[in-house]
Amino acid sequence: MAIEHTLSIIKPDATRRNLTGAINAKFEAAGLRIVAQKRIHLTKAQAETFYGVHKERPFFGGLVTFMTSGPVVAQVLEGEGAVAKNREIMGATDPKKAAAGTIRAEFAEDIEANSVHGSDAADTAAHEIAFFFAGIEIVG
Numbered sequence: 708m709a710i711e712h713t714l715s716i717i718k719p720d721a722t723r724r725n726l727t728g729a730i731n732a733k734f735e736a737a738g739l740r741i742v743a744q745k746r747i748h749l750t751k752a753q754a755e756t757f758y759g760v761h762k763e764r765p766f767f768g769g770l771v772t773f774m775t776s777g778p779v780v781a782q783v784l785e786g787e788g789a790v791a792k793n794r795e796i797m798g799a800t801d802p803k804k805a806a807a808g809t810i811r812a813e814f815a816e817d818i819e820a821n822s823v824h825g826s827d828a829a830d831t832a833a834h835e836i837a838f839f840f841a842g843i844e845i846v847g
């Protein structure tokens with residue numbers, strides 16, 4: 708399988724509980740390399756743009772409020788099949804349905820405050836990485 712890049716976000720529920728290192732340890736243990744990382748506080752407009760695909764969904768307003776409620780850590784993960792591998796490490800959107808040992812099973816508070824975002828496909832990964840990072844900031 709090819710080496711890929713994927714966009715990860717450690718969400719405000721996790722930064723608030725000081726879980727950045729614990730989550731990064733899971734990525735690294737699974738063989739994903741953190742090749743870019745920055746801590747930022749999203750504005751409402753930035754969160755609305757990033758999650759624009761969900762703008763008609765009933766949870767959109769709550770999601771934007773949550774994602775702007777505190778700092779996030781945006782990162783680029785690199786590795787073989789990184790997009791699918793990260794989705795596996797994250798676990799299902801709803802932590803009640805997430806497999807044991809996944810980040811969401813261990814750390815998520817609920818279906819909204821679920822600790823991490825991860826790109827769902829290679830094309831969305833490229834788009835989401837470009838939203839947060841310039842090429843010069845990604846150091847493999």
Ligand code: UDP
Nearest residue numbers: 766770799800818819820821823824825827
């Ligand atoms: N979300 C929510 N309620 C729902 C579904 C999703 O609050 O019923 C939030 C949750 O934070 C999720 C994000 O919206 O991670 C994006 O949803 P998506 O279906 O893309 O899930 P993901 O790809 O993050 O697992």
